[in-house]
Structures are given as C-alpha cells and as structure tokens.
Amino acid sequence: MLALGSPTTSVRPSISCNALLRELQQIWSDIGESEADKDRMLLELERECLEVYRRKVDEAANAKARLHQSIAAKEAELATLMAALGELNIHSPIQSEKKGTALKKQLASVAPLVEDLKLKKEERIKQFSDIQAQIEKISGEISGCGHFISPVSSLNLEEQDLSLRKLTEYQSHLRALQKEKVCLQSMLSQPMSSVWRSNFIDSTHIVNNL
Secondary structure, X not given: OOOOOOOOOOHHHHHHHHHHHHHHHHXXXXXXXXXXXXXXXXXHHHHHHHHHHHHHHHHHHHHHHHHHHHHHHHHHHHHHHHHHHOOOOOOOHHHHOOOOOOHHHHHHXXXXXXXXXXXXXXXXXXXXXXXXXXXXXXXXXXXXXXXXXXXXXXXXXXXXXXXXXXXXXHHHHHHHHHHHHHHHHHHHOOOOOHHHHHHHHHHHHHHHOO
C-alpha cells in the first residue's frame, strides 16, 4: 500500500525507510491494532508522505521559475548594454548553448559577460564625462561667459549612445574647440584691427551655436 523508497534513491535510505515501516507495523501488532486501523494509519502515512513530496516539487518548480526569470533578466540587461555600447557583434552564450542545457549553467554562462559590459559602460561614461567637461570649459572660455555646465547634468549618459562612434564624434568636437581656442588666443595677442574683431565675432557666434 505504501511505497517507500524508489529506484532512483540510494540503497541506504531505501533500506532505512523499509526498516522503519516494518518496525512501525510490528509495534502496531504488539499494541493490538486491528487490520482496519493499520490500513487507515498506513493511508494517513502515505498521504503525509505525498504532501512532503508535493511540497518539495512545488519548491523545485518555484526555483526553476526564478532561474528562468533571472536568465531572462540577464538576457535583457545584456541586450541593453550591447545597444548602448554599440557592441552588436556580441552573441549571447545562452543562444549558442545546446538545447536542454541546465538552467544554472545558462545563467553562469551569461553573468560574467554582463558584468564585463557593465564595467565597460562605466569606463565609457567616464570618458564621455571627461570630454564633455572639457567641451563645456573651453566653450565657456571662448564665449566669455565663464559659466561651466556640469557634464552629468548636461548629458544623460545612462540613456545616451555610448558607442565608440559617438565617442569619436565628441573627441572631434573637442579637438575643433581646442583649435578654435588656440586661434582666438593667437588673435588676442595681436594688435586690434577691424579684421580681428570680425573674426572674433564670427568665431564666438559659431561656438554659441554648437
């Protein structure tokens, strides 16, 4: 009636469960329990065992669901990082995994890549912030307003394009401003003339429109 132990369990626990069942039945016999009472108690014991198994199955199913959610979250985070950094040639390890690969192995395969890209994103944000700070500083010096805008407040770097292509554009913009600053400093060191005033006004107008 009560099947304790299974072919997939080790020999020792199976023998122990059967031994306990025989001991329990012997105690019932010594007490003088009727066969009907023995059957009833065995059924109750079986029900309790099934409840334990069901609880364990539910716990395992919940753990599996959480792993699926974690994998999906990591995949989404990976896609977001790849898009922000312009790293579109990276392929998720999970996509290349063979069908039926254990969930823990899938999660372990993608987590390091996500962490590497997060570090790369932090470094890229720092590069953008440093360049933007220089751009704002030189722009203020050229325009003569002396008002320096915080690079963090002027750029929402968490949401912007952080690709190498965009970084190159910022670097080119910075070099252009640096060149413009040198030209203006050179003109300032020369005697005032109508030509100089005209060039200075034009240069200031260009910078203010950047």
